[in-house]
Amino acid sequence: MKKHVIIVAGGKGLRMGGEIPKQFLPVGGKPVLMRTMEAFHAYDSTIHIILVLPVSQQAYWKELCTSYGFALSHDIADGGETRFHSVRNGLALVEGEGLVGVHDGVRPFVSQEVIAGCYAEAVHKKAVIPVIDVVETVRHLTDAGSETVPRNFYKLVQTPQVFDISLLKEAYRQEYTEAFTDDASVVEARGHEVCLVPGNRENIKLTTPFDLKVAEALL
Amino acid sequence: MKKHVIIVAGGKGLRMGGEIPKQFLPVGGKPVLMRTMEAFHAYDSTIHIILVLPVSQQAYWKELCTSYGFALSHDIADGGETRFHSVRNGLALVEGEGLVGVHDGVRPFVSQEVIAGCYAEAVHKKAVIPVIDVVETVRHLTDAGSETVPRNFYKLVQTPQVFDISLLKEAYRQEYTEAFTDDASVVEARGHEVCLVPGNRENIKLTTPFDLKVAEALL
Numbered sequence: 001m002k003k004h005v006i007i008v009a010g011g012k013g014l015r016m017g018g019e020i021p022k023q024f025l026p027v028g029g030k031p032v033l034m035r036t037m038e039a040f041h042a043y044d045s046t047i048h049i050i051l052v053l054p055v056s057q058q059a060y061w062k063e064l065c066t067s068y069g070f071a072l073s074h075d076i077a078d079g080g081e082t083r084f085h086s087v088r089n090g091l092a093l094v095e096g097e098g099l100v101g102v103h104d105g106v107r108p109f110v111s112q113e114v115i116a117g118c119y120a121e122a123v124h125k126k127a128v129i130p131v132i133d134v135v136e137t138v139r140h141l142t143d144a145g146s147e148t149v150p151r152n153f154y155k156l157v158q159t160p161q162v163f164d165i166s167l168l169k170e171a172y173r174q175e176y177t178e179a180f181t182d183d184a185s186v187v188e189a190r191g192h193e194v195c196l197v198p199g200n201r202e203n204i205k206l207t208t209p210f211d212l213k214v215a216e217a218l219l
Numbered sequence: 220m221k222k223h224v225i226i227v228a229g230g231k232g233l234r235m236g237g238e239i240p241k242q243f244l245p246v247g248g249k250p251v252l253m254r255t256m257e258a259f260h261a262y263d264s265t266i267h268i269i270l271v272l273p274v275s276q277q278a279y280w281k282e283l284c285t286s287y288g289f290a291l292s293h294d295i296a297d298g299g300e301t302r303f304h305s306v307r308n309g310l311a312l313v314e315g316e317g318l319v320g321v322h323d324g325v326r327p328f329v330s331q332e333v334i335a336g337c338y339a340e341a342v343h344k345k346a347v348i349p350v351i352d353v354v355e356t357v358r359h360l361t362d363a364g365s366e367t368v369p370r371n372f373y374k375l376v377q378t379p380q381v382f383d384i385s386l387l388k389e390a391y392r393q394e395y396t397e398a399f400t401d402d403a404s405v406v407e408a409r410g411h412e413v414c415l416v417p418g419n420r421e422n423i424k425l426t427t428p429f430d431l432k433v434a435e436a437l438l
Contacts, residue, residue, distance in 0.1 A: 131358060135426060137376035137401045139350060145412055146374070148404040154373075155365070157356035182356045185367040193364055201429050207354060210420050217436030 002098030003119060004048040005040045005160065006090035009033055009057075009105030010079040019058060022206060023105045024064060028219035032206060033061075035108035040160075041072055043115040051105070052090045054079035084180045088172045092199075099123070100168055101160035102183045104205055109218055110160065110201040118162040121197050126164040129184045130199030131155035134215050157182060158199040167192060221317030222338060223267040224259045224310035224379065228252055228276075229298040240276060241425060242324045243283060247438035251425055252280075253289050254327035259320075259379075260291055262334040270324070271309045273298035277377030301400045307391045314390045318342070319387055320379035321402045323424055328437055329379065330419040337381040340416050345383040349418030350374035376401060377418040387412060 009023040023033045035050070040047050051074050053061055058076060065071075077090040087102055094100050099122050103110065114130050122128040138151045161183040165172075171187045180186045184194045206215055228242040242252045252270070259266050270293050271284040272280055284290075296308040306321055313319050318341050322329065333349050353370045380402040382390075382431060390406045399405045403413045425434055 134375070135424060137404075139374045139376055139403075139415070141372045141374065146415060148376075148398075148400060148407065149373075150398075151400065152367075153360045155358045155360065156353070157358055157367075177370075179367075181367060181370065184354075184358075188367065196358070196365060201427065205354060208420065213436045214433045217432045 001123065002048070002096060003044055003046070003101070004094045004098065004165070005101040005103055006050045006052060006077075006087060006094070007033070007037060007103050007105050008052050008083060008086050008090070010052060010083060010086045018168060019039070024057075024060070025206075025212065027108065027206070027212065027215045030068065030217075031064055032108050034068065034072075036103065036105050036110075037072055037074060038164075039108065039110055039112070040115065043112055048094075049074035050077055050090045050093050051075070052077045052079055052086045082176065084172075084176045084186065087183060090103055091169055091172055094169075095109065096165070098165050099162055100165050101162040103160040103167075104211075106206040107159055107203055108206070108215070109200070109202040109204060110158070111203065114158075114198070114200050114203060115160060117197050118160050121195055122162040126167050127161075127184065127192055127193035127194045128163075128197055129161045129182075129186045129194055130158045130203070131196045132158065132199045132201055155196065156218050157184065158203045163187060213215065220342065221267070221315060222263055222386070223269065223313045223317065224305060224320040224322055225269045225296075225313070226252070226255060226259075226322050226324050227271050227302060227305050227309070229271060229273060229302060229305045240262070243276075243279070244425075244431065246425070246431065246434045249287065250283055250431065251327050251434075252324050253287065253379065255290075255322065255324050255329075256291055256293065258329055258331070259322070262331055262338075267313075268293040269296055269309045269312050270294070271296045271298050271305045301347070301395065303391075303395045303405065306402060310388055310391055313384055313388075315384070316385050318381055319384050320381040322379040325425040326378055326422055327421070327425070327434070328421040328423060329377070330422065332418070333377075333419050334379060335380050336416050340414055341381040343385065344414035345386050346380075346403065346406045346411055346413045347382075347416055348380045348399060348401075348413055349377045349422070350415045350422055351377065351415065351418045374415065376403065377422050382406060383403060
């Protein structure tokens with residue numbers, strides 16, 4: 001079954017406080033985004049990789065590929081106004097039947113087991129996302145203040161979120177709403193159930209300087 | 220105003236997979252617990268520190284103190300069956316009026332700002348906990364499956380949780396229920412509102428080998 005992955009790297013990196021968008025920052029001497037793409041290539045060397053990047057960053061990315069000798073074949077789609085629009089642009093480059101994953105460009109530490117598990121389960125379930133337990137106590141903000149809620153009823157969602165291509169394409173024909181925080185929420189809004197599989201704890205999203213320290217430690 | 224802190228170190232460390240309970244594992248060459256206690260001493264050198272440890276670990280702890288030359292003055296209380304019982308045992312060593320914090324022994328990276336903020340706010344609010352934003356998408360498990368919930372309505376709870384001594388003592392006279400996952404939930408069950416203040420992202424709870432890697436990176 002043909003497999004695709006859309007790597008979403010729309011981040012402008014403002015939260016890092018630096019000039020360089022976070023997906024380009026080097027971790028262990030190599031830009032985050034290259035490590036992320038390599039994880040999918042290691043899973044399946046025939047997977048079709050689509051990288052979604054803001055137009056303004058594409059020239060810089062190509063320079064980076066040259067200077068790092070990064071030869072992994074991939075297509076590039078234009079980043080959109082929100083994550084939803086970015087994914088939709090990436091999806092336009094996916095053709096035929098099969099499975100398509102959507103993965104955050106700044107999650108280089110996804111394990112091979114998690115990638116394989118998501119794609120394998122998606123063959124039958126058509127919509128699969130990796131989740132992990134919440135370690136901390138969770139509080140829910142209410143009109144009156146806040147309340148403790150039982151944390152075993154909550155999960156934190158990671159990527160790759162993997163879908164049947166037709167299902168995801170149909171879901172992305174919907175009009176955008178702010179409730180679309182990830183691909184699963186888009187698919188659910190079309191009435192399709194989402195299957196949860198175990199993620200890996202190291203599969204963190206690198207969004208702050210703190211995360212970069214953690215990333216260096218993981219290598 | 221007199222300040223106390225109860226450092227709870229009841230962990231048997233099973234999740235670490237090793238023989239040594241996690242609170243004793245060295246981070247940057249020093250047991251986690253010593254780093255945690257030093258954070259409170261650095262905040263206020265007159266703070267009364269109460270360490271809650273399982274009886275079976277107390278002799279080992281004293282040996283560790285000797286071998287590391289750890290001279291920070293503290294009382295020791297016996298660990299109980301659950302966190303609730305451990306905190307209650309620690310509270311028995313707190314006398315008079317003032318403020319008492321309860322802190323996880325395996326959170327050595329709490330910032331000075333967070334400690335100071337919690338105690339300062341507790342003077343008036345009487346029940347204060349530090350919280351941080353959820354970075355990931357949050358899913359809520361339901362009878363039917365699961366659903367995405369808006370993550371800006373959820374916060375992750377850290378420690379120290381700081382209280383007016385009388386209020387916390389009264390709350391801990393309640394009978395234990397499994398809903399008591401932290402001290403805030405015990406106080407709320409008595410009908411007292413809890414005030415949220417910002418935590419610090421580095422203030423992670425060291426519970427798995429992954430966290431230890433992160434801890435080494437933070438030093």
